[in-house]
Amino acid sequence: xxxxxxxxxxxMRDLVGHDHQPTSFLIYLWLSYEAGRSRRERVSxxxxxxxxxxxxxxxxxxxxxxxxxxxKLIEVKKSSPTAVPVYRVLHPWRD
Numbered sequence: 001x002x003x004x005x006x007x008x009x010x011x012m013r014d015l016v017g018h019d020h021q022p023t024s025f026l027i028y029l030w031l032s033y034e035a036g037r038s039r040r041e042r043v044s045x046x047x048x049x050x051x052x053x054x055x056x057x058x059x060x061x062x063x064x065x066x067x068x069x070x071x072k073l074i075e076v077k078k079s080s081p082t083a084v085p086v087y088r089v090l091h092p093w094r095d
Contacts, residue, residue: 003032006093011073019071024064026054028073032089044086 007029015025030053034043051061065085068074075088 004091004093006091007032010093015071019067021064021067023054023056023060024067024071024073026056027061027064028068028089030054031074031087035087035089042086042088044084046084 011028012025015028016022027050030050031043034045035041047058047061047065050065051058054061056064065074065076065087069076072092073090075090077086077088078084
């Protein structure tokens, strides 16, 4: 996966510096990597797997995912309340 210049040049400063959400940036990077590695548009993974992969708590992963959804940087779908979420990484600067 090749990273858009926008991600380290702008998004990192925006999420880490302005929003004070460094874990959101890490999760965005990790989900982007996983989507690229699997060559799929969507990634199905639990909060615990995200937390373990990024090195944070499950509650921090949940809060960071909510922040990314709020910022419209990812979409999350669940087939039921207890289902594993399916994530789609968005690139709004491309639109």
